[in-house]
Amino acid sequence: MNSKLNRRAFLGTSGTFIAGSIMASPLAKYALSKGEKVKVVLVGTGVRGTSFWGRTLVQDYSDILEFVGLCDINPGRLESANQYMGVDCPVFADFEAMVNQVKPDLVIVTTKDSTHHEYIIKGLDMGCDVLTEKPLTTDEDKCQAILDAERRSNNKVIVGFNYRWGPYPTKIKELLNSGAIGKITSVDFNLYLNTYHGASYFRRWHGLRQSGGTLWVHKATHHFDLLNWWLDSDPQEVFAYGDLEHYGSNSPFRGDKCRSCEHKSECKFFWDITKDKRSMDLYVNNEHHDGYIRDSCLFRPEINIYDKMSAQIKYRDNTYVNYSLTTYSPYEGWKIAFNGTEGRIDAWLDIPFMNSENISQSDMHALEMSQEDDKLSSDPVIVHKLWEDYKVNTVDYSKAGHGGGDELLHKQIFRTPDRKDPFDRPAGVRDGAMSILIGVAARKSIESGHPVRISELTDLEPRERRL
Numbered sequence: 001m002n003s004k005l006n007r008r009a010f011l012g013t014s015g016t017f018i019a020g021s022i023m024a025s026p027l028a029k030y031a032l033s034k035g036e037k038v039k040v041v042l043v044g045t046g047v048r049g050t051s052f053w054g055r056t057l058v059q060d061y062s063d064i065l066e067f068v069g070l071c072d073i074n075p076g077r078l079e080s081a082n083q084y085m086g087v088d089c090p091v092f093a094d095f096e097a098m099v100n101q102v103k104p105d106l107v108i109v110t111t112k113d114s115t116h117h118e119y120i121i122k123g124l125d126m127g128c129d130v131l132t133e134k135p136l137t138t139d140e141d142k143c144q145a146i147l148d149a150e151r152r153s154n155n156k157v158i159v160g161f162n163y164r165w166g167p168y169p170t171k172i173k174e175l176l177n178s179g180a181i182g183k184i185t186s187v188d189f190n191l192y193l194n195t196y197h198g199a200s201y202f203r204r205w206h207g208l209r210q211s212g213g214t215l216w217v218h219k220a221t222h223h224f225d226l227l228n229w230w231l232d233s234d235p236q237e238v239f240a241y242g243d244l245e246h247y248g249s250n251s252p253f254r255g256d257k258c259r260s261c262e263h264k265s266e267c268k269f270f271w272d273i274t275k276d277k278r279s280m281d282l283y284v285n286n287e288h289h290d291g292y293i294r295d296s297c298l299f300r301p302e303i304n305i306y307d308k309m310s311a312q313i314k315y316r317d318n319t320y321v322n323y324s325l326t327t328y329s330p331y332e333g334w335k336i337a338f339n340g341t342e343g344r345i346d347a348w349l350d351i352p353f354m355n356s357e358n359i360s361q362s363d364m365h366a367l368e369m370s371q372e373d374d375k376l377s378s379d380p381v382i383v384h385k386l387w388e389d390y391k392v393n394t395v396d397y398s399k400a401g402h403g404g405g406d407e408l409l410h411k412q413i414f415r416t417p418d419r420k421d422p423f424d425r426p427a428g429v430r431d432g433a434m435s436i437l438i439g440v441a442a443r444k445s446i447e448s449g450h451p452v453r454i455s456e457l458t459d460l461e462p463r464e465r466r467l
């Protein structure tokens with residue numbers, strides 16, 4: 001056994017000891033490593049990998065971590081990742097060769113969704129901790145394989161659920177935890193993606209269910225994770241409807257990609273990628289390697305995901321949830337209402353006519369994707385107890401970086417991994433699994449016309465209380 005493996009074995013043993021007492025994140029064990037930096041590799045050098053999990057970590061956390069390798073199947077994107085992130089790592093097309101050579105402590109997975117499982121499982125089996133972007137994976141068989149891999153490993157999976165960390169969702173969690181409206185009995189949760197953000201999912205691999213698992217998984221994993229976490233119960237059964245009625249073949253005209261399309265002037269969705277330098281550098285300049293077209297037509301016939309979705313979810317504690325997601329709304333935002341035995345909570349974000357801010361829909365999308373600081377926003381969460389007047393709780397938060405969640409997620413994972421979070425925000429493999437399994441069950445329900453039980457999908461048994 002080489003010295004690196006010795007160190008990892010030591011850290012693993014120490015971590016096990018800590019787990020029963022104070023450890024809140026698997027990375028807490030690295031605090032014991034006497035000043036050595038955590039050795040990190042990144043697989044998937046696309047936009048999310050090289051920016052949020054790449055350049056931002058290099059800029060803000062280089063005192064405690066060090067990138068030691070980068071991996072991707074696209075050699076062009078891989079080569080330019082070093083420069084963009086501000087590092088000088090060896091680059092690899094072969095993940096196993098990378099891990100064998102550079103012996104990382106932590107693997108960060110930011111590849112296309114349908115390939116996450118490959119790197120999560122190999123990373124665990126090769127003795128690394130793994131931090132994966134959402135969704136954990138795209139179907140129940142891959143999910144089971146990940147669960148099995150973590151069970152046979154001394155290491156852990158962290159799922160980067162950034163939405164939990166936003167101050168606004170956290171305020172809702174705090175109010176629910178405090179029993180503000182008694183026991184929750186039902187929830188209405190409605191999501192609206194606008195014609196910028198919603199459309200963006202149909203321009204590239206997300207539009208193919210074999211790549212992203214449909215938006216039931218790729219996108220709704222965020223919402224289902226919030227629900228599971230807010231309700232603190234596991235989903236038990238799902239019944240769903242879904243259809244593709246706007247994008248895909250639902251247009252009288254279509255092209256190959258926006259750049260060369262003969263319908264530019266008449267298509268409301270025309271997007272000039274040549275004006276976006278980052279997208280040109282990342283995608284267009286590298287499309288000759290793998291044929292990944294970033295500005296594909298969102299009316300191409302091979303699109304096989306849903307663009308309107310609706311589900312009923314019954315939780316193990318008998319809470320009923322009505323959930324809907326639409327992808328071609330004039331505005332982006334969400335509304336939620338929790339009905340409880342002692343009252344009701346209403347909350348919403350970004351609904352233009354319920355909000356004092358004046359921001360265009362295209363600017364809103366850009367802001368959410370950005371990691372730059374911006375001015376604080378304030379939004380209300382309404383608590384209305386039975387037989388009383390309602391009370392308004394005002395929450396201040398930043399719109400950038402997914403409602404302020406991105407930055408706080410980083411801090412917890414890398415700066416304070418040993419601190420127990422009062423809101424239970426750090427997420428592991430079971431959280432990742434339970435959120436995607438709702439989406440998988442919804443897909444199966446649409447295909448079969450029947451409700452689908454979560455316990456049919458993997459060996460995880462839904463619990464009345466999650467922990």
Ligand SMILES: NC(=O)c1ccc[n+]([C@@H]2O[C@H](COP(=O)([O-])OP(=O)(O)OC[C@H]3O[C@@H](n4cnc5c(N)ncnc54)[C@H](O)[C@@H]3O)[C@@H](O)[C@H]2O)c1
Nearest residue numbers: 044045046047048049072073074110111112113115133134
């Ligand atoms: N939490 C969030 O809010 C959030 C936001 C954006 C993206 N994401 C997630 O981040 C991940 C990456 O998304 P993105 O927008 O950066 O996509 P992207 O297409 O820009 O990048 C994906 C990268 O993976 C590479 N890749 C594809 N298949 C591969 C394979 N088999 N092996 C190795 N590399 C492979 C591609 O070449 C590309 O460089 C996705 O899982 C997505 O769901 C999460």
